[in-house]
Amino acid sequence: MRKFFLIGLLFIFLSCSPKISTNPIEKDCEYLRTVLTEASIDFNQAVDAGLDIDDFINDVKNRYIKFAEKDCKTKYEKPDENGIYNTAFAVAITYALQNSLKRENTHMTIKGKNEYIAKSYVNRVYLSDIFFEKIDDAFYVQNKFNSDIAKGMKYTGNVENIVKEYNNGDYVYRYIIFSEKISLNTAEINLDNKIIEIPVRRDELNPRNGKDLWYEKKGNKLYIIARTFKPHLENNIENYEKTRDEICEKINNFSTVIFDFRDNNGGYAANFIPILATMLFGNIDFYNDERCRKLEADLEVGEIVLTTETIKNSYLLDGQMPSINYFEDKKERYKTFTQEGERIEIDNPAFNGKIFIIMNTFTTSAAEKSIAFLKYYFKDKVFLIGEKSAGMLDFGGSFSYLLPDSKIRIQLCHIDNTGNKILSKENGWRGDTEGFYPDYWIFSENEDYIDDFIKLHSK
Numbered sequence: 001m002r003k004f005f006l007i008g009l010l011f012i013f014l015s016c017s018p019k020i021s022t023n024p025i026e027k028d029c030e031y032l033r034t035v036l037t038e039a040s041i042d043f044n045q046a047v048d049a050g051l052d053i054d055d056f057i058n059d060v061k062n063r064y065i066k067f068a069e070k071d072c073k074t075k076y077e078k079p080d081e082n083g084i085y086n087t088a089f090a091v092a093i094t095y096a097l098q099n100s101l102k103r104e105n106t107h108m109t110i111k112g113k114n115e116y117i118a119k120s121y122v123n124r125v126y127l128s129d130i131f132f133e134k135i136d137d138a139f140y141v142q143n144k145f146n147s148d149i150a151k152g153m154k155y156t157g158n159v160e161n162i163v164k165e166y167n168n169g170d171y172v173y174r175y176i177i178f179s180e181k182i183s184l185n186t187a188e189i190n191l192d193n194k195i196i197e198i199p200v201r202r203d204e205l206n207p208r209n210g211k212d213l214w215y216e217k218k219g220n221k222l223y224i225i226a227r228t229f230k231p232h233l234e235n236n237i238e239n240y241e242k243t244r245d246e247i248c249e250k251i252n253n254f255s256t257v258i259f260d261f262r263d264n265n266g267g268y269a270a271n272f273i274p275i276l277a278t279m280l281f282g283n284i285d286f287y288n289d290e291r292c293r294k295l296e297a298d299l300e301v302g303e304i305v306l307t308t309e310t311i312k313n314s315y316l317l318d319g320q321m322p323s324i325n326y327f328e329d330k331k332e333r334y335k336t337f338t339q340e341g342e343r344i345e346i347d348n349p350a351f352n353g354k355i356f357i358i359m360n361t362f363t364t365s366a367a368e369k370s371i372a373f374l375k376y377y378f379k380d381k382v383f384l385i386g387e388k389s390a391g392m393l394d395f396g397g398s399f400s401y402l403l404p405d406s407k408i409r410i411q412l413c414h415i416d417n418t419g420n421k422i423l424s425k426e427n428g429w430r431g432d433t434e435g436f437y438p439d440y441w442i443f444s445e446n447e448d449y450i451d452d453f454i455k456l457h458s459k
Contacts, residue, residue, distance in 0.1 A: 020068040022061045024083035028403040029057050032093065032410070035401045038310035040412040042105050042395055043097075044333070056100055063092035077113075082405045086112040089406050094118055104432035105395045105413060107365070112408040122390045123178035123433050124361055126187060126200040127443060132162055132173040139173060141191065148196050149189075157190030165441045166385070166453045174441070176200075178388075180433075203443050205360040205386045207263035212236055213243045215250075221458070222247075222254040224275075229366040230267020244271070248278040248286075255353040256458045259374070262358055262386065266365025269373075273299070276373050282350035294344050299373065300337040302419035305397070307335050311414045314399040336419070346377060355382045356454050359438065364390040371436055372422040372429060383457060384428070384438040385450065391435030394418050 022029075033053060036043040047053060067088035071077045077087050090112035097108065097118040108118040132139040132155060139155040139162055155162060155175075165174050177187045177200060187200045212231045216223040224247055231240040251257060257279075274286045277295055286292050305311075355378055357371055368389050375382050397415035402408075423429040428436050442450055 020065045020072065020085075021083075022064065024079070025061070025064060025089055025406065028084075028089070028406050028408070029060060031403055032060070033057055035310070035410070035412065038308045039306070039314065039399065039401060039414060040108070041304065041306040041334075041414050041416050042101055042103060042108070043412075044306060045103075045416070046101055049102075051100055056096060059096040059099065060092050063095050064089050067091050080406070084406045086406055086408065087114060090114065090116060090408050093408070093410070103394070106390070106392045106432050107395050107398050107411065107413045109411045110408060111411070112406065120433050121180035122361060122392065122435075123180060123388070124182075125203050125387050125443075126177050126179055126184050127203045128175045128177075128187070128189070128198050128200050130175045130189065130198065132175070134173055142172075145198070149191060149198070153191040155189075155191060156193045161189075163437075163441045165443065165446070166449060167446050168449060169452065169456075171440070176203075176441075203387070203445075204362070205262055205358070205442065205444050206447060207360070207362070208260060211239070211243075213240050213247075215243070215247055217250075217254075220254055221256040221258060221454070222251060223258045223260060224251075225260040226264055226272075226367070228265050228267050229269060229271040229370070230265075240271070244274060248274055249283065251275065251278055252282060252350050256356070256454070257351070257353065258356045258358065258454060259370075260358045261363045261367040261371070261389075262360045263362040264364065264367035265362070266367055266392070269299075269366040269369040270296075272366070272370040272373065276370075276377070279351035280346050280349045280377060291344060297337070298339070298344060299422065300420070301339050302421055303337050304416040304419060305335045305337070306414040307332060308414075311397075311399075314414075318399065349377065351378075353381070354458055356457075357382065357384050358386045358450065359384065359389045359436065360387045361390055361435075363435075364392045365396065368393045368429075368435055369396075369422070372427060375427050375436075376422045383440070384436055385440050385453060386438050386442050388437050389435035391431060391433045393423060393429070393435075394432040 037047065037053065068085040071085050071088050077085055079085050090110050094110050094116040101119050105119045106117055106122055110116045110118060130145050130149065131142045133142045141149060141151055141153040144151050161175055161177055162173050163176055165172050175189055184200060184202065186197050188195050189198050208225055210225055210227070212228050213226050215225065231237045273296060277284065277286055277292045281289070281291055355374055357374065359371070371389065394417055395413035395415065396417050398411050398413045400409050400411045403410065417423055430437065440453065442453065
């Protein structure tokens with residue numbers, strides 16, 4: 001019996017030997033090498049700046065061995081039928097990319113049994129219950145909070161953590177923090193040059209439930225609720241386009257338009273452009289009006305696009321082709337969009353009312369680009385309310401690629417948006433993970449005041 005027991009222990013020891021082989025992931029690593037150089041613009045930019053691809057692949061393999069050994073010892077995960085520790089491989093790719101890419105790209109994801117963002121998480125919002133009075137350019141605690149925080153203490157921290165909040169018909173200044181952490185219970189505040197620990201809680205302005213796209217009329221106000229810019233099912237696409245056409249027919253008849261983009265998961269910004277074009281040019285034949293083609297081109301100026309055959313094939317498989325031919329000159333690896341011909345001047349847009357955009361930290365990608373469109377063309381007529389957007393737009397044009405053996409899905413971007421004028425600091429864009437900040441913050445506990453705020457500022 002003892003002999004069999006010892007043999008069993010030996011078997012367990014050998015089965016969880018730290019000598020993990022990279023053989024099971026070799027084919028996937030070679031595919032990863034190819035797809036990154038063919039489909040990821042920021043990886044290509046890193047290579048142009050000196051990143052060695054062989055070093056990168058070796059980094060993935062070395063990290064995989066380390067993580068797989070740990071999984072084996074802790075029995076966290078068994079290898080799959082190909083001998084691959086799926087989570088260890090996904091994490092190895094994620095960490096190697098984080099180490100190699102110097103710019104944020106929250107669109108780049110690696111999805112095995114779990115999903116990872118290759119370059120930083122989105123900053124979420126956490127609330128405190130500390131409010132301030134603003135005197136000149138300084139902030140002073142408005143209410144006694146606890147034994148450490150008394151009324152009148154001066155705030156001596158980063159002023160970006162104090163936000164102007166609409167609350168029951170009034171404006172207050174509240175201390176909040178932004179964090180990548182999923183859960184946070186405490187944070188630090190700087191008062192009278194002292195660091196004090198305070199309780200905080202996660203906040204998220206609730207989305208409205210409903211269809212992918214719908215609208216409601218309330219007097220002279222039109223509410224447009226968009227949950228996505230990429231409807232997936234065929235009947236949804238038909239309903240989506242029908243609803244969008246109805247919105248275009250009505251939108252310029254209202255003095256106030258409210259776009260509710262809470263939890264909008266993005267998709268194709270092209271699905272919003274007909275609405276934008278109608279607000280600029282009036283009721284038009286979007287598909288045949290030459291101004292719309294020029295508008296689409298104008299909105300792409302400054303973007304840099306990767307022009308490989310892999311990207312072309314990805315467009316074809318996705319059932320679409322870009323409005324501009326990226327692939328005319330096969331000698332160019334990148335295409336930078338420039339202004340071709342005379343720019344459209346829009347001095348008197350057809351829509352002349354006020355625009356309110358409700359957003360939260362799950363307002364992502366194409367929804368953020370739509371916000372940028374509206375802010376660029378309508379400037380002071382736009383009010384952003386709610387919470388900050390996700391910040392997932394510095395890189396775009398994402399497609400997913402499947403590693404053949406591990407079945408890990410990696411989402412890569414082929415467009416660098418950072419040179420686009422609509423994504424500038426002047427237009428309110430703060431970059432990946434930051435997004436747009438609202439002009440007036442409204443948190444979930446005060447969600448009932450949204451209509452009051454819109455009514456007040458529509459006058």
